Amino acid sequence: MLLTVQGLSKSYGRNHVLHDAGFRIFENEVLGLIGPNGAGKTTLFECLAGLVPADSGEVTFRGQTLGATHRTQALFYLPDGIRPWEAQPVRWVLRFFESLYGRPSGEGLEFAKALQLDHLLQARIGSLSKGEAKRTLLALALLTPHPLLLLDEPFDGLDFRQTRDVMALLRTAPQHNRTLFLSIHQLNDAARVCDRLVLLSRGAVVGEGTLEELRAQAGKSEAGLEEVFLALTA
């Protein structure tokens, strides 16, 4: 077991965004976090990453309790909708992350090539399209050495082919002892790329497991993820 989350809650005033959320993450798996808009996916990630203080809850990493201030030793969270260092070129940002995390020189360029960013290395981050920026950010995330990556909407802004390629790249990441926890609102993508799924609805975890396990939990043995999701969140 890589990570266990128990009783995670977070409120903003009277708005209870997360309510007693709990789930497990296994080593080297690709875990998907799915839920409708406003379900609390981003808040869950930010609380897990320690960027937002949770009201309550416990996170255990490889059997040891992991305080909020120590989360950066275990996991890296890539937020959705950010556009960091807009004035800087892609190449520099990749090199900066390489240096910051002490990664081998040229690794960033390898990821850039794998993510089809090699023709954009000279371009400023601010001039990239949504999909290009997303792939650049994914390259940054892949440059971090953390055993667990939390990626918020990693396929948002990507076309079908890019999504497929990114999926393939992410799929290879676990081979390097990486575990991925992905927040995905496209259920088809989630079903394709993830080994297991966590279903979040109104801040609460309503299901956790493989698609088969979720089907059994929903009592729909032949249903797709969409139907299962609707059944479990009804």
Added chain:
Amino acid sequence: MRSRLSRAVLLFGKEWRELTASRAFWLLLAIIGPLVGHGFITAVETYAEASGGAGGAPGALAQGLSPLDGVLVPTFGAYDLAVTLLFPFVAIRLVSAEKSSGAWKLMLQSPASLTQMLLAKGAALLAGWSVAWIPGLLALGLWKTYGGTLYPPETLNLLAGHLLHAGLATGVAVAAAALADSAASAAIVTLGFTVGTWALEFVAAGRGGLLQKLASYTPTSALRVFEQGQLRLSTLAVTLVLTLAGFALAAVWLDPRRRTVERVVRSIAVCAVAAGLLFTSAELRPTWDVSENRRNSFPLADERALNRIRQPLHVTVYLAPEDPRLLDLNREVLSKLDRVLPGMAIDYAARSRAGLFEGPAERYGEVWYELGGRKVMSRSATEEIVLETIYRLAGIAPPSHAGELEYPGHPLAARPTGANWIFYVLWPLVVALSGWVHFRHRSRT
């Protein structure tokens, strides 16, 4: 894992890139040249007139002319303006841009600590400000080529004052950027702070007491101390404490990992520690007169004579804070005495603004000097008369001033040759060209 030094260099490089990517920074550079140039050219011309050049003032006026007042202070006055109205926006951008773009969320998860990141920002801003100093340093060079004199201690002291001023502005701006949601709000907070200090100076003028004490440490007042050729430890320490407090507050509010309540508590703790340090710093007495003409000191013979007084001097002043005589007395006598007689105590007995009419009215205007149980009253604010009074009290013979060299002054009737071209044409062109090359290179790389 990277060493601390290499990480510091890496972070500094990032901040420097971000700073030079800011159009506000290039605008600051473009504007500072003509501003400094205007101050310098006007100062050199006025100095030449006062020196008797071009049929100007008589020679007597030229005696005692000091380049500090005549040229350096007006030239570097441009930096006072830039630090107040331009530089804070450059500093704010360096913090706000990362907050709004999401880069800060990435950096918070990096191996770099919050302190390292803030130090890198501070260092980059300092480096940027150093670039903005080039026109000022060019002006000093030009002044030397005209045959002008520079007295290194007072010149360096003035530069130190401006550096501290910029540091304080950075601390305030960084704190505002950390506290505010957007760069625009941070700019309003920073301007509010500046206007607040001006209001404090206005309100405190002629009031005395705590308000006047507070007003003596506003950025403008603190800078005036350095401009007068004084190196005052209390001013230095207070400015540094305020700067560090700004960065400490920024560190508290740039860390979203803590609850709001916790951040408020930490902010209160920072303010409490800063207040304690400020109180202690304000009590520091050491002051050095680094001016060439020793304007903040008694003649050397008098200082030697006063040094022989071992008993504490107690001065009771019956003058209202708004009374110009008190201003003269403080500037011409008491501040100088304070440096020579560290055990001196001053009691300002007329406290109200309407001191002229308050009781005991019969004592108004009196200044009592008490030493070893003996008291003498004087109404004078003139240096020689007060010193004579003190010598009489102490039973010391007034020293002879024979052989003491008078400050000769450094009159110079020079024209600011080439300055127009350098500051109004060459500097803006160099900045524009550098900016163009920089942004063109960046758009290609």
